[in-house]
Amino acid sequence: MPQHWFWWTATAACVVWYSTITIYVAIKGAKDIKNMLARLDAQSRKDKELEDS
């Protein structure tokens, strides 16, 4: 373990966090966007149907 282990560990954790979390969040986040837009679309159709009726 190098000198100033605290900062070495924190730096290593940051590099690992960014390398791994980015991929995970990118995949899951894309699904979230798809679902969010689908829900909003369904909601606006429902609102429109209510207005028409």
Add this chain to the structure above:
Amino acid sequence: MTNFNWLLDGSIVGVYLLLTMIAGLMVRKYVGKVEHFLVAGREMDVYLGIASLAATEFGIVTCMYTAQNGYEKGFAGATPGILMAIAMAAVGLTGFVIKPLRDSGVITIPELLQQRFGPRVRWAAGVVIVLGGLLNMGVFLRTGGQFLVLVAGLDVRYLEIMMTVLLVGVAVYTILGGMLSVLVTDFLQFVVMSIGLILVTILILMNVGWERLVTTVETHYGAGGFNPFVNPTMGWQYVLFNLMLNTAAVLTWQTIIARVLAAKDTKTGRRVYTRTSFFFVCRFLIPGIWGIAALATLGPVPDTLEAMPRFLSTAVPAGLMGILIAAMLAADMSTDSSYMLTWCSVIYNDILAPLRKQPWSERKGLFWNRTIIALIGVFLLLYGLWYPLKGDLWTYLGVTGTIYLASISVLLIACCYWKQANSWGAVASIVVSAAIPISYLVMEQVPSTAALAKSIGPYYSGIATYLLSGAAMILGSVLKPQARSREGVA
């Protein structure tokens, strides 16, 4: 000289900008109501929330001040990031304040404050939030332009043009798509930003080396470069001020809270907090390492804020330079768009709402929200051009942020958990919390009081603001008890 290649790097940046604009504009068709515009219809899920929060809270301005912290204070400069991560994780795990806030179903914090303290306090809180937020954001554009001009090796005369182009691009999709555009572009920006940050950091660690970074900090700052408590420019007062500042920011900073309010439920909001917490260590440490690498490579420079971009302009090769600039543009655009939308939501919902005699139609509401965002853009452009920044950037942001963070955090905690709190205490807290930082900023700018401001320093002034703001709430509420006609929210 810079390694920026107009053909290769320029193309990467151009493609990124085009994709962002397309994505931002595509979702505008889903905006039919003010609620869609301001809180994305409250349909945001966890991972989109993490990406959006991380992208919003990392702009070029963040990169600049955290790198400046690394350059001037060594590894100890990352202390605020560690404190913020701890605060964020604690609040996410316990649901402290954010649970009652999200459960109440409000769009902004002042809206909740009205339930306990009445409409006048809501209005005053809205004014303070916007004042602190806009002064804080006022330096974003210039700092962002400064970075881009230096890294791309452009003439400094182009800085204003760069700032204007940046702002107009962001304003267009924010005005049209509101929070929906912000979330979708934030997601893209998070991915691009993360790729750029990680590649540049690995390059620096490989080329400069860990040992050289450590030796540089030891040579320039000794033990103080690793431990904030023994650093002569930091000390316990720096740590305490940053602990207060970051805890208050986690609880009340409207751009952070906007993600809780846009979350589909309280549990999702809390999970976004817990899972994003470690990001705040990265947010300070990664650019901090870039700043230390600049110190190791360039040595002492007259303007420490410019050290990191000057270093990157020659250290990053062509190709990667395009990714870096795209990443930084991504960081900046996501921050600017979210901040403009957030302050707009407070102006619309809390400052203008009490002045309306009858509720506006959705169409009129959307029109005014869009107009407010455009006006905020004009203000930012003008303020960014003439305000001369004194002292380090992080401290300026801390002092301007404190204008509202101190009082609003006190008000919010009291609103949720202290039954005796009343509007007298709330008003006293707002006045105290705005008066101290504004006086400090004015004293700093006036030549006859500049020396006094320097001797007090921003940390003692900041600590006093938080403590006195809390004391004002207690004293005001206890000395002038009111018959409680309104129901509490907790």
